Amino acid sequence: MMDPAEVEFIAEKQMVEIVPNFNFDRVYLISGEIGPFRAGLPVKVPIWMAINLRQRQKCRILVPDWMDVEKLEQAKEDESASRYFTKMPSEHYMAEAQLILSACGEDVPRADEIRTALKDLWDMRMSKLRSSVDTFIKTGGTHARLDHLTLMEMNSVRPLLPHALDQLHRLSTVRFVFSPLVNSSSCFDMHISILYYCFWC
Amino acid sequence: MDVDLELEDSDNEETITAQSVLAKLEEAWMNEKFSPEILPHRTEIVDCMLEQIHQMEENLNKLKKSDFRVVIHRMELDRIRYIITSYLRSRLEKIELYTSHILEMESKRPVEERYLSPAEYKFAQEHQSHLENHFETVVLRHMPYNIRTLDKATMSVAPNLFSQVFLRANKTVNGVIVETGVEGAEEEVELDGNSQHIIQYKAIAELVKSGSVQLI
Numbered sequence: 001m002m003d004p005a006e007v008e009f010i011a012e013k014q015m016v017e018i019v020p021n022f023n024f025d026r027v028y029l030i031s032g033e034i035g036p037f038r039a040g041l042p043v044k045v046p047i048w049m050a051i052n053l054r055q056r057q058k059c060r061i062l063v064p065d066w067m068d069v070e071k072l073e074q075a076k077e078d079e080s081a082s083r084y085f086t087k088m089p090s091e092h093y094m095a096e097a098q099l100i101l102s103a104c105g106e107d108v109p110r111a112d113e114i115r116t117a118l119k120d121l122w123d124m125r126m127s128k129l130r131s132s133v134d135t136f137i138k139t140g141g142t143h144a145r146l147d148h149l150t151l152m153e154m155n156s157v158r159p160l161l162p163h164a165l166d167q168l169h170r171l172s173t174v175r176f177v178f179s180p181l182v183n184s185s186s187c188f189d190m191h192i193s194i195l196y197y198c199f200w201c
Numbered sequence: 202m203d204v205d206l207e208l209e210d211s212d213n214e215e216t217i218t219a220q221s222v223l224a225k226l227e228e229a230w231m232n233e234k235f236s237p238e239i240l241p242h243r244t245e246i247v248d249c250m251l252e253q254i255h256q257m258e259e260n261l262n263k264l265k266k267s268d269f270r271v272v273i274h275r276m277e278l279d280r281i282r283y284i285i286t287s288y289l290r291s292r293l294e295k296i297e298l299y300t301s302h303i304l305e306m307e308s309k310r311p312v313e314e315r316y317l318s319p320a321e322y323k324f325a326q327e328h329q330s331h332l333e334n335h336f337e338t339v340v341l342r343h344m345p346y347n348i349r350t351l352d353k354a355t356m357s358v359a360p361n362l363f364s365q366v367f368l369r370a371n372k373t374v375n376g377v378i379v380e381t382g383v384e385g386a387e388e389e390v391e392l393d394g395n396s397q398h399i400i401q402y403k404a405i406a407e408l409v410k411s412g413s414v415q416l417i
Binding site for chain 1: 219220223234235250253254257269270272273274276277278280281283287361363364365366367379381388390396397398399400401404417
């Protein structure tokens with residue numbers, strides 16, 4: 001199990017460009033060197049640092065290239081044209097956008113349009129994910145390839161999908177190990193839990 | 202582990218390797234978080250990172266409070282500390298849940314190949330004996346003689362190795378065998394480098410331990 005806040009925590013490691021309004025030498029973090037900071041010159045820092053500096057009014061965050069209405073509209077078109085998941089511009093596109101826009105939404109032109117486009121993209125991918133999960137379960141698959149699915153998206157079907165598959169696996173082994181007579185009550189229980197899972201799907 | 206040795210080489214390398222140790226710690230954290238069974242301990246990474254944190258804190262104490270760097274460094278240390286505690290906690294959770302199963306598995310392994318660190322091993326043993334003592338004082342001694350013994354084999358909880366996990370392949374692995382549950386039926390899966398999958402843990406348990414795949 002993973003908390004969405006932990007997914008965000010991981011996304012905060014992504015680098016973003018900022019324009020500092022101060023001068024400072026290189027900072028030697030455990031996770032790597034940052035800087036040097038020169039007032040007015042863009043520099044790459046992790047998102048967690050960018051947000052902190054922004055809150056202290058020490059920098060302006062430059063929105064990543066892909067966080068652009070036209071590019072996101074294009075991504076939406078590609079997504080709807082493809083049967084599979086398309087590659088997202090960032091592995092943490094949703095969390096990153098959320099973090100950056102909530103830290104400095106007012107600095108970003110057309111922030112609302114970006115938000116809407118991202119939400120559309122997310123919804124589109126989630127419905128694709130739900131229908132593939134449905135097919136996957138119904139065809140009784142044992143494994144699936146999930147390329148280009150982002151961590152946040154995977155997390156949204158956790159623990160539901162893995163647990164549903166665990167239960168199915170349990171059912172399939174039970175059926176062949178025990179006679180149905182002896183085990184009828186526990187089979188019944190499992191059917192109930194599967195119904196329960198389906199309900200939540 | 203070689204990570205420790207490299208760190209002492211030179212100051213310049215220290216920053217590079219500290220970074221790679223952190224990356225290793227993050228991998229270990231994610232793997233431990235999502236694997237149903239306890240994985241071989243990575244005490245060397247944790248100790249190395251704690252040492253880095255300690256050094257950094259000493260350096261920070263020398264800086265003026267108003268120094269721009271202090272806040273940034275503290276934030277980073279807090280982030281790393283979170284990863285370490287979350288990592289250790291998820292191991293402890295598993296130890297508490299699967300105590301007797303883990304101890305039984307450990308007793309079959311040579312001391313240097315144990316999955317638990319010496320401290321964790323001590324914790325597991327103490328947890329086990331406290332549990333037994335507790336059962337003894339609360340219930341068992343009030344029982345008739347013939348049902349006073351605990352049968353560890355029936356009591357122990359074992360992790361479900363058939364549970365499904367998400368993973369990313371770090372390199373191409375061919376011929377991963379998945380049991381489909383239907384009497385001995387098996388299926389072969391190819392994991393291409395950098396591809397993502399949902400798959401039964403049992404089939405890829407060894408690949409997680411060797412670092413060929415990363416749980417996500």
